[in-house]
Amino acid sequence: MQGVLCLVLLAIHGGAASFNLLVSGPELHRTLGLNAELRYVNNGTINDYALGFSVMIPEHIWDLYFTWQNLKPTPIPYSISFTVSNPEAMTIPQLNISRKGYIPTSEEVFRVVFQCTGKVSAEVELCMNMNFTMPPPFPDITHLALKRQKVCYKNNNTNSDTLMIADAMIVGAGNPFYIGVGCACAAVVLLAIFAVIFYLRTIKARRTDVIQ
Numbered sequence: 001m002q003g004v005l006c007l008v009l010l011a012i013h014g015g016a017a018s019f020n021l022l023v024s025g026p027e028l029h030r031t032l033g034l035n036a037e038l039r040y041v042n043n044g045t046i047n048d049y050a051l052g053f054s055v056m057i058p059e060h061i062w063d064l065y066f067t068w069q070n071l072k073p074t075p076i077p078y079s080i081s082f083t084v085s086n087p088e089a090m091t092i093p094q095l096n097i098s099r100k101g102y103i104p105t106s107e108e109v110f111r112v113v114f115q116c117t118g119k120v121s122a123e124v125e126l127c128m129n130m131n132f133t134m135p136p137p138f139p140d141i142t143h144l145a146l147k148r149q150k151v152c153y154k155n156n157n158t159n160s161d162t163l164m165i166a167d168a169m170i171v172g173a174g175n176p177f178y179i180g181v182g183c184a185c186a187a188v189v190l191l192a193i194f195a196v197i198f199y200l201r202t203i204k205a206r207r208t209d210v211i212q
């Protein structure tokens with residue numbers, strides 16, 4: 001009975017607010033060469049698995065594009081902030097949207113631009129912190145932390161060209177994930193087959209014992 005109640009509440013919650021946050025197929029191909037789309041939040045469901053991964057983005061990539069959309073008319077306020085582990089090596093990343101606002105109700109793209117200072121060489125960890133305030137009946141702040149790593153090189157230009165980004169979020173992306181899951185399933189099936197064979201052999205052996 002309690003289980004049924006929970007399901008009903010979840011359905012109501014899902015009905016109040018829902019949004020997508022993703023890295024589109026072309027963008028994932030541009031940044032990582034992967035033919036996939038990476039959905040961090042899909043129809044309101046957070047992909048913790050994708051968030052946990054870490055991926056190295058090639059040196060020539062300077063910016064990242066994220067696609068998002070509020071799927072319901074209920075407004076969803078967001079706020080975005082960045083933390084950078086080594087401010088001497090990298091400035092706070094720039095966004096081409098406001099740091100506070102509402103998720104657009106039509107599909108839109110925003111851009112995050114990274115810039116090394118060129119003062120020191122360092123591997124920098126950065127984090128894009130996003131808060132989403134879910135509307136009633138379950139007002140709640142959903143916090144997403146998109147972690148990245150990037151190597152900044154010391155050089156003589158203030159406007160550094162040498163920029164490398166490792167995107168902890170983008171990392172988990174697409175195909176490798178599904179391939180990984182596929183392999184895991186195959187391994188489980190194989191184990192199950194071996195277990196059955198072993199079991200049958202054991203039974204056969206026992207029966208043989210009895211007969212003899």
Ligand SMILES: *[C@@H]1O[C@H](CO)[C@@H](O)[C@H](O)[C@H]1NC(C)=O
Pocket residue numbers: 011014015018043
């Ligand atoms: C999104 O989820 C809701 C339930 O929360 C469901 O009714 C709807 O069909 C889903 N939409 C898509 C595009 O999957």
Ligand SMILES: *[C@@H]1O[C@H](CO)[C@@H](O)[C@H](O)[C@H]1NC(C)=O
Pocket residue numbers: 079080081129130131141143
């Ligand atoms: C997100 O929420 C947390 C806790 O509610 C707060 O500490 C943090 O400053 C917020 N971040 C932004 C970007 O608003």
Ligand SMILES: *[C@@H]1O[C@H](CO)[C@@H](O)[C@H](O)[C@H]1NC(C)=O
Pocket residue numbers: 065096097109110111
């Ligand atoms: C931010 O950049 C993206 C990609 O260049 C663009 O599609 C979008 O319109 C820009 N948004 C704003 C508010 O300028």
Ligand SMILES: *[C@@H]1O[C@H](CO)[C@@H](O)[C@H](O)[C@H]1NC(C)=O
Pocket residue numbers: 155156
């Ligand atoms: C960078 O500046 C240093 C002196 O500050 C100079 O010795 C070095 O040759 C310069 N490197 C380049 C690539 O210009």
